[in-house]
Amino acid sequence: MEILILLIVAVVLLFAVKEIRRSLISRPMFKFFKRVLPPLSQTEREAMTAGDVWWDAELFSGRPDWQRFHSHKPPQFTEEEQAFIDNQLETLMAMLDDFKIVQQDRDLPKKVWDYIRKEKFFAMIIGKEFGGLDFSPAANSYIVSRIATRSISAAVTVMVPNSLGPGELLTHYGTDEQKNYWLPRLADGTDIPCFALTAPEAGSDAGAIPDTGIVCKGEHDGKEVVGIRLNWDKRYITLAPVATVLGLAFKLYDPEGLIGEKEDIGITCALIPTNHPGVETGERHLPLNQAFMNGTTYGKDVFIPLDWIIGGQDYAGKGWRMLMECLSAGRGISLPALATATGHVAQRMTGAYAYVRQQFGLPIGKFEGVQEAMGRIGGLNYSVESMRRLTVESLCAGKSPSVITAMTKYHMTEMGRQIMEDAMDIHAGKGIQLGPKNYLGHGYMATPISITVEGANILTRNLMIFGQGATRCHPYVLKEMDAAANPDEEQGLKDFDGLLMKHLAFGSSNFFGCLAMGLTGSRFVGSPVSGPTSKYYQHLTRLSRALALTADVAMLTLGGDLKRKEMLSARLGDVLSHLYMASAVLKRYEDDGRQHGDLAYVEYAVQRHLHLIAEAFRGFFNNFPNRFVAWTLRLAVFPFGIHFAAPQDAQLQAIADDMMVPGATRDRHTFLCYWKDDAKDMTGHMELAFLAMKENEAVYKRLQKAEKRGEIPPDLAGDELVKAARKAELLSADEAKVIKKVEQLRLTAIAVDQFAPGTLEKKAFAK
Structure with missing residues (x-):
């Protein structure tokens, strides 16, 4: 008993007395943390710290607040957005003939280009003060999604200027002069933008961009000014062949110290008219038989003034962070x-x-x-x-x-x-x-x-999701990294000491929480709802806690090596992702008013996500190099084994x-799909046949039974079916007229297109 008391006193002193704790615990851990801290390049750090955290941080913390999660209301369209969707969007949809666009013209028709520019489809993210539509992300997403149900080529054409590109970069970072000149021109379609980032040997690794800009003196508008001499070679650039203004990412250097003391300034973004001397665009790629404009751009010794840097000279070297922050939204x-x-x-x-x-x-x-x-x-x-x-x-x-x-x-x-x-x-x-x-x-x-x-x-799954999530979403790791990187070591140790104590308490709570939830099958975990979906919230809370514990142990055990063990870290990223997706499914079900017709879809989706989370954990434990740690973790997280099964056959059925049932549920799940009330339309021919057959389902069942009884021959279709049914007195005259039309629709729907000899051979190729 006395020994136990002494041990308790020792532990209390060890943690409660600051000087003892820092000397015996925090300082050694501080040195260990600095040693195992994964080395980060400047571009990696900027990518890691770009953007915000939201629900992902709660899931990663192991303590998701479901009540607050459900308190967020889904966005609604404004009156202007709804009017645009009901009018301009529907007009555009009716103008799109995707087969002609892709297979014959390899381009959008001029009337479509003109309409897109006139109605400001390129200006959904540009503010009204500059003549743009200033639509919400909800409207932007809806519009692009609906266009894509009709034509991927048209959707990509509209999508790109409203995603990563000059419009967004200017809105967030442009100087007043740049905004006032360029944004109105982009809004009314006078200018078409593109943004050039990818180079032949620099795609995912931004630090490898070979394109350069050298600060030097040169002539612009008849005057000698300090500017940048650019050399670039870019590919895969959407809208480049038709763009009138080029956004360009490059590495900027100042060897003569003309704008500062630093020679290697870093990745920078500039805006350049494509008719500027030396700028080359126009050559097209042909991306997998799509017709959207995609191509190359290059330039050699192209001189531009400094004020063409997006944001001006103050933003020289800040291009990568700008891109990461904009790209995260787009x-x-x-x-x-x-x-x-x-x-x-x-x-x-x-x-x-x-x-x-x-x-x-x-x-x-x-x-x-x-x-x-x-x-x-x-x-x-x-x-x-x-x-x-x-x-x-x-x-x-x-x-x-x-x-x-x-x-x-x-x-x-x-x-x-x-x-x-x-x-x-x-x-x-x-x-x-x-x-x-x-x-x-x-x-x-x-x-x-x-x-x-x-x-x-492959990059996104293996490097980005967990690699960024482990630091951005974790309640302590990023702060600990900052403390460890503090050049004032004593201040860093002081900050680290406080964070470490909170982190240790966090980890201990997660360990015992995981064990308790695993032993009880999550039965005593709270749920914000009752009914058939309540159990899913309990399971997700348990698995969220399991992710927090497992990620902590993995980072502590492997340190910087975890960054290189992509298969392991990707599995933890999968856990976070499927937690997020299952949350999204449950929230949609609640936001839509718990529609009974949706329950089979909800249960399939959530059970699939739970199963894939379990499989990700299984793969992680089976491949974790420290077998003792892996065994201990698995026992804490799944003390009775991993038993989240895949959805059953009955759910699929x-x-x-x-x-195959028309009505509210089908319409609710497919509301973005565009179709015309026209039997010759791309989707209308199938939709009309389906609706007509369902409307006459009883008649078809009668004919099927008659066929089984031998009253009419088997495998008849079209007019032959109607004639045989009339002869057998299975259809009235009025029914025969209806079924004849339905059969025409049905046979048209299951038919495929065919072309006369020579038609396809005369098809226009890429422009």
Whole structure:
């Protein structure tokens, strides 16, 4: 007993007496932390500290406040935004013939270009004081998503000026003179912008940009001024072939000390008219059979004045941070909008096709193999749309959450890829044969574009999500890194000491919290709601706590090596991402008023996310190099084993059946998908056939039963079916007229396009 008391007193003294604690605990830990701290380049640090944190930080902390989470209301469109959506957007949609755009003209028609410029589709993010629309991220996302359901090429054309580019950079960083000159011209379409960042051997690694600018004296407007002599070679630049103003990222050097004492100034952004002497644009790429303008730009010994730096001379060397802060917002809108469009089109059209297309006397959507793929389409689309909404909500709240937008870009485009592959499998030849009736083909070919650009998905998953999230979202790590980097070591130690005590308490709480939740199966964890989804909040809270503990131990054990063990860190990033996605699904369900028709989609989506979180943990524990630590962590987090199962077959079947039912649920899940009430339209032909067949479902069931009884021959279609049914007195005269029209619609819907010999060979190639 006396020994126990002495031990307790010793521990109390060790932690309670500041001088003892700093000497025996904090100082050694401080030195250890400085030693294992992962080395960061300047560009890495700027990327890491760019943007904000939001719900991701709560999930990473292990203590998500679900009540506060649900208190955030989804954004609503303003009257101006709604009027634009109802009028200008719908007018543009009706003008788009994607087959002609992509396969024949390789460009948007002039009338479409003119309309986009006239109605300020390029100016959604530009303020009204400069003649722009000043739309919210919610309206921006909606508009780009809806356009993408009709034409990826048109959507990308509209998307890029409203994402990373001169408009956004000028709005946030431009001088008054730059804003007053350029923004009105960008707003009214006088100028078309592009932004050149990627070089042949510098994509993801910004520090490797070979493009340079040398501060020197030169002539501009007939006068000798201090300026920059530029050399660059850029590729993959969207809108470059038609741009009139070029945003350019380059490394700036000042060898003569003309603007300061520092020679290597850093990455800088400038704005250059494309008609400026020496600027070369115009040569096009052909990105996977899409028609949006994408190409190269280069220049040799191009002299520009210093005041063409975006933000002026004061912003020389600050370009990378500017880009990261702007990209973190644009990344959450642009490419996710394309993935959302994929989900909405695939769910609506695949549900229709699976009912219209018959085999062995049944819609193909009744076969379990097809239902499995259909269930994935519907369930994943629910997650995609939920993630889009939640991310847009954060942006509308004024946040620029860099980790969230990285998760959004990566996971939405990956889910979009799976959705598209399943839709193509179901449509088979209907999806393969390109033509005016094919609503999947161009989207299928565009999928790798979304996967690749604005940070390739491999990079985003393996380096960005956890790499940035572990420091930005953690309540203490970034502050500890700052303390360790303090040149005043004693002040750094003092700051570190206070943070360390809080961190130790945080880690201990997480360890015992994880163990308690694991032993009780999360049953005593609070939930903000009751009913069938309450258990999911309990599980997510438990797994959030598990992430906080596991990440702490991984960083402490591996230190800087964790940065290089990308497979391990990516799994922890997956945990954070699926926590976020499951949260988004649950919030959408609540925001939409707990629609009963959505419950099957919600349960599939959340169970899938829980299962993938569990699998990420399993992979992490199985591959963690310190086996004792791995075993201890797994025992604390999952004391009875990992038992989050994948969704069951019945859930996939329920979603598949629901996708073949017209009505409120289908419309709610696919509201972005554009279609015309026209049997010749790209999507209208399938939609009209589906609705007509559902309206006459009872008649078709009667004919199917008659076929089974042998009253009419099997496998009849069109006029032959109607004639045989009339002869057998199975249809009245009025019913025969209706079914004849329905059969025409049905046969048109399942047909594919065909072309006369020589037609395709005469197709215009890239301009």
